[in-house]
Amino acid sequence: MAHSSLRVFLLRSPDGGPSSDAAATAGDPYESLLTARLACTAVSIPTLAHVTVNVDVLVRILAERESEFWAVVVTSKRAVEALVEAWDRASKDDGAFTSTTAPLWRSKPLFTVGKATLRSSVPLGFSSPFSPEILPGNATLLAHAIVAHTPAPPVSKSILFLAGDKRLPTLPETLQSAGFKMEELEVYRTGPAPEFAEAIEKACASVEGEESGNVDGQEGGRVAGGGAGADPSAGEDRVRPGDPDWIVAFSPSGISVALSHPSTDIFARAKFACIGETTAAAVRKAEWTVGCVARKPTAEGVVEAMEVAMSGGGGGGGGGAAEL
Incomplete structure (x- = not known):
């Protein structure tokens, strides 16, 4: 982990989960890019847990009601995971x-x-x-892309929309207003990760522990310096050396979990880099500081917005929030 005066917490599990092979071999893209571009200490905090629901209902839809649908819409990996689980069960239960x-x-x-x-x-x-290069990137743009792709929606069949309990209404409202028939099935629910509070404290303690030792460049219990994109205000508002200067937020649900933490002052003292405007609105509602908003809901978009904000420019905006 890089020694730097800038500390960034990400309100999400590392890509693929904390113990995934992908995360272990390739590295989390947000952590990797933040560390490389900002020379900071970046730590992912498991924030949300997802539980699959209504798999039995989805199995019956797959096995018995295929003729009622002309397309399937999924807006998250969790929805696909539920579809895969139901697909496997349908394959085992019905040879045909x-x-x-x-x-x-x-x-x-x-x-x-x-x-x-x-x-x-x-x-x-x-x-x-759609080819991978032109995928919309958020649910709102996806809805408009579907409308453009299908100017004459089938009148006798529906779209099967597999969603989570926290999904935004934009996609179904846009499609229904354009004349599309839809059937929505909730296939997962999102709640607080049980290890969130412990992970926050551990992250603060681990960074604090690194900096309390005898490290070159350390001044007064903190590491001096930082990368080219280092925030000149890093460390000014910390009570503990390990508290974050920036927090990357990925969804309103994640902000709700942060609000439940007993030490909300950790978040009140930090600046938030938000994946999109919906998440930024949740941060503002919590009366915390939005430092920047990504123009695109990607690691590159977040880092670019943070670089601009740290250099004294505008914080970006216009990104689409990922559904959770």
């Missing part, structure tokens, strides 16, 4: 599903919000109407 019904489902377009969601759907064998 694999040979007869599954190919019919695969012939329907699968509309996804971004590259990660598309990649997670590959094992199912669906085809995407």
